[in-house]
Amino acid sequence: MTKKTKDEILYDHNHDGIDRRGFLKCMAWAGTGTLCVMQGGVLKSFALNRGSDPGAAAAKGELSFVQISDSHMGFNKPANTDVVGTFQVAVDKINGLSTPPEFLLHTGDISHLSKPEEFDHVDQILKSTGKQTFFVPGEHDVLNDDGQQFRERYGKGSKGAGWYSFDQKGVHFVGLVNVMNLKAGGLGSLGHDQLEWLEDDVKHLKSSTPIVVFAHIPLWTVYPDWGWGTEDSAQALAYLKKFGSVTVLNGHIHQIMQKVEGNVTFHTAASTAFPQPEPGKAPSPGPMTVPADQLRSYLGITNVNYVQGQHALAVVDSKLG
Amino acid sequence: MRIRVCIARLAVSVVAAAILLLAAGRSSVVNAQQTPASVDVKIDNFSFGPAAITVAVGTTVTWTNRDDIPHTVVSDDKVFKSKVLDTDEKFSYTFAKPGTYPYFCSVHPKMTGRVIVQ
Numbered sequence: 552m553t554k555k556t557k558d559e560i561l562y563d564h565n566h567d568g569i570d571r572r573g574f575l576k577c578m579a580w581a582g583t584g585t586l587c588v589m590q591g592g593v594l595k596s597f598a599l600n601r602g603s604d605p606g607a608a609a610a611k612g613e614l615s616f617v618q619i620s621d622s623h624m625g626f627n628k629p630a631n632t633d634v635v636g637t638f639q640v641a642v643d644k645i646n647g648l649s650t651p652p653e654f655l656l657h658t659g660d661i662s663h664l665s666k667p668e669e670f671d672h673v674d675q676i677l678k679s680t681g682k683q684t685f686f687v688p689g690e691h692d693v694l695n696d697d698g699q700q701f702r703e704r705y706g707k708g709s710k711g712a713g714w715y716s717f718d719q720k721g722v723h724f725v726g727l728v729n730v731m732n733l734k735a736g737g738l739g740s741l742g743h744d745q746l747e748w749l750e751d752d753v754k755h756l757k758s759s760t761p762i763v764v765f766a767h768i769p770l771w772t773v774y775p776d777w778g779w780g781t782e783d784s785a786q787a788l789a790y791l792k793k794f795g796s797v798t799v800l801n802g803h804i805h806q807i808m809q810k811v812e813g814n815v816t817f818h819t820a821a822s823t824a825f826p827q828p829e830p831g832k833a834p835s836p837g838p839m840t841v842p843a844d845q846l847r848s849y850l851g852i853t854n855v856n857y858v859q860g861q862h863a864l865a866v867v868d869s870k871l872g
Numbered sequence: 873m874r875i876r877v878c879i880a881r882l883a884v885s886v887v888a889a890a891i892l893l894l895a896a897g898r899s900s901v902v903n904a905q906q907t908p909a910s911v912d913v914k915i916d917n918f919s920f921g922p923a924a925i926t927v928a929v930g931t932t933v934t935w936t937n938r939d940d941i942p943h944t945v946v947s948d949d950k951v952f953k954s955k956v957l958d959t960d961e962k963f964s965y966t967f968a969k970p971g972t973y974p975y976f977c978s979v980h981p982k983m984t985g986r987v988i989v990q
Contacts, residue, residue, distance in 0.1 A: 628940040628959070629940070630940070663942070664942060664956060664958060665956070690979045690980075691942070691979070694942070694944070694955075694956040694979065695955055695956055733978055733979075733981040734981060735948050735974065735975070735976035735981055735984050736976065736981060736982060736984050737981045737982075738981075776982070777918075777982065778980060778981060778982040834917055835917045835918035835919070836918065837917070837918060837939065837940060837941050838940055838941060
């Protein structure tokens with residue numbers, strides 16, 4: 552087999568008919584703004600010019616939205632003493648996109664300590680986009696009060712701990728909460744009630760409906776030793792098995808990772824606050840301090856395009872600097 | 873005259889006895905304070921250190937967060953639960969009953985520890 556490169560996905564043991572070498576090559580370019588679109592199991596890459604806007608050179612999508620994650624408003628340790636500044640850079644980048652997004656998804660850890668002023672600050676900075684942001688909580692957003700404050704702010708119309716779904720241009724979006732009721736020694740958890748709701752929520756949808764699921768902790772097992780996974784996600788994915796296109800967007804690990812498993816594309820976003828080490832490359836998954844002039848290259852936003860009739864959504868990551 | 877002397881002597885001995893008793897009492901209080909009744913656990917690098925401790929009934933355990941990320945201290949059996957601890961914040965709990973008390977960080981559930989009280 553090909554020798555291991557640092558972009559190799561170490562935990563994907565699926566034989567899904569995808570040209571692995573092409574996929575790895577594509578992923579190596581992803582950080583520089585390469586658009587990778589999967590069509591019929593084959594990856595096509597569109598190299599974007601340096602400095603150009605991700606998504607502009609690709610086919611204009613019928614639906615375009617942005618995923619941001621892990622803003623950790625309130626964090627002030629050496630890994631990034633100015634999370635306000637880097638969050639502002641991310642929002643400026645969003646505002647500068649030639650194809651403005653219809654809306655934003657924030658995949659959690661909005662705040663660092665669940666403090667009201669931290670949530671307020673994020674809301675205030677996001678106002679400049681003029682777009683709605685859909686949120687799901689991270690474990691940092693539900694400290695001390697079982698998520699009550701989070702739900703009051705961002706959970707209108709949601710059920711249980713804050714899960715919900717909505718439709719946009721024929722795409723069905725599902726926001727899941729996997730940071731509540733965590734058990735000692737365990738991973739993220741969706742819980743019985745949420746799984747029952749999910750089964751019912753997607754039951755009557757046509758299998759041709761593109762599905763986007765967003766949740767904080769990865770819904771695939773990235774690295775169990777660090778709690779980077781969700782213990783009951785297999786059940787959730789079983790309910791989505793009938794759909795031809797499922798895109799799962801997560802955060803929590805503060806680095807970009809992508810995995811394809813059959814009809815499901817899993818993607819984790821970079822943080823706008825601080826990076827974390829790659830699985831197993833450090834004693835613990837905490838904030839990773841990098842040289843100040845490199846920090847922004849470890850942070851980023853994700854642009855997602857959906858073109859009606861295409862099999863998969865195009866997911867493009869771009870760095871903050 | 874003799875009675876007055878008697879009473880005076882009685883008073884002196886009562887006072888003397890009282891002083892002796894007080895002195896005795898004070899020294900026994902000092903002895904009790906010399907027995908250690910608190911243990912520290914450090915939280916750092918996503919772990920509790922030491923992860924397993926054995927303490928006597930009545931010991932107060934104090935957890936201090938030295939990590940650069942917040943953590944909590946939550947008993948598996950809901951016996952105790954800290955609020956979220958940012959860097960340098962502390963949480964203390966006094967163990968009044970013997971038993972084994974497993975606990976974890978509710979924010980990072982892979983972090984676990986145990987207090988055995990004997």
